[in-house]
Amino acid sequence: MRFPSWVGDPKFDHLTKLMVWSCKSTHLPTLECLGYLRRLVVQRLSEVKTVGFELLATANSYIGFAFPSLEVLEFGYMQELVEVSIRLIPSLRVLHVEECSKSVLRSMVSLSWSLVKLTISNVKGLTQIHEEDLMRLGALGHLFIKKFDELRYLWERESEACKNLVSLQKLEVWWCKNLVSSAERENNFGISMESLKRVQLCYCDTLESYNFPKSFE
Template sequence: MYSNITELPDSIGNLKHLRYLDLSYTKITRLPDATFKLCNLQTLLLSYCKSFSELPKSIEKLVNLRHLDITGTALKEMPTQITKLQNLHSLSTFMVSKQSDGLKNKELIKLPHLEGKLSILKLQNVVDPMDAFEAKLKRREKIEELVLEWDSDDSQDSPTVKNILNMFHPSAKLQRLTINRYGGTSFPNWVGDSSFTNITFLCVSNCKGCLSLPPFGQLPSLKELSIQGMASVKLVGHEFYCNQAGSSSFHPFPSWEVLKFEDMRAWEQWRIPFKGEGIEFPFPSLKHLYLYNCPQLKGDMPDNLPSLRKVDILNCNHLEAKSSALKGIACIQKLNINQGEKDLLRAIENFSLDSLKRLRITDCSSLQS
């Protein structure tokens, strides 16, 4: 409704008792100096103000501010004075500065009450891994969602890069985790560790140097897993389910409902465990399987998927499905296939389609019936 607002009047400073100011989705580029007279302001929302490019040092005057949301703005830097807001409970975004006198990750320790979602961006500017360690994320039990993001996806692998991510070890009470454009060839041990019993959502994307995936199967509460743009991963195998073979049967992904593999251009083989390997029945709760743009993926689909309801397979031309592969899908409701997955089309004959509500087949020039 107010998206055309481009600036605030100086008279905003007269609202001495104002506690809540929502400017989200407006076209403002800056805040007038009068804004920082609002000493009682507790909530300042600037989310998706795409022209907003400067957060001034005067922000320190908002001594009672508890919630600051700058998601989706044009900010490139944050002033060090942000750490003087001792009452902050939610800070959507924390940008690490490249400048020697700019905002460093270790200064998060000065904001002891943070909770909810926290995105730490521009991690390519972290030089010393101890800066990450001093943020003490492992003690931040009220942070429920953490986003760790580098600006570039072509950073060179080095012990320092991996050690930086290792030092960002969050609290075991974390519920949602996203890692974007990490430049290492492997992940530190905490990623996928079974001690994270509360994680329900996990996304790793554009980590183009990583050669393998962490043991996500060990996360007992994980419901949704999204793997995107992992350009160097050729095999998804045992390491995906657990970090070592057990002598007794191990049931990975007990809560898993949504799996997305997207833009995995080098991925060739998905090795599904079988009985006798110490891993059994890997996908008991999977409801939605999404495979997009995996042009090199060969072999069979996973079989025995009793909970599967929705399947999207797009641009995976070499993927096959034997008559047994999808036989366990008794109640599929939505099916989306394209780009000539003719072997998968044949497998439709093995479906029990009584529950099918939506079928979409596109770009299948060889389809005859």
């Protein structure tokens, strides 16, 4: 399958929103000219295995920069996707990753140091969020984790999470039936982040106890 010729045409270089949805193509269209794009949704492209240079502006392709104005990126239902070779989306603030592999999630989290909201859902093989990924989430204010059958812990050490997630104000965890604790090296679910104001734990059947400061909602 081929995308229409107007997709990626310089005449549309002022587009601010684009959705690529449910296509049989094995690659994404060339979108390098869309320098004003603010929101990109890519979902249900089940044949796509790599994402990279087709999204990069020509002037920045050698350093892996993409979409200088992009603020919201949603990737979902890309079960065959194995590689994301973009290094940086400098303005990215909101990222949604759903039904992709663990390696894809880790590549996506590294796209920006300015993420304020991260939603991850049903990522295969993920049992906890890696410490290296937490290091990039210092600006994150809202973390939403849902539908993880394999997730047993949110992270390995509570101390590392507190050190890196210094801006986190809202944490939501939904439908993680095997979650037993916030950190692998703790017995109970307990979070001591000073910035955190609101926590929602829903449908986490294995989680038996938790311990939060009284300031939490």
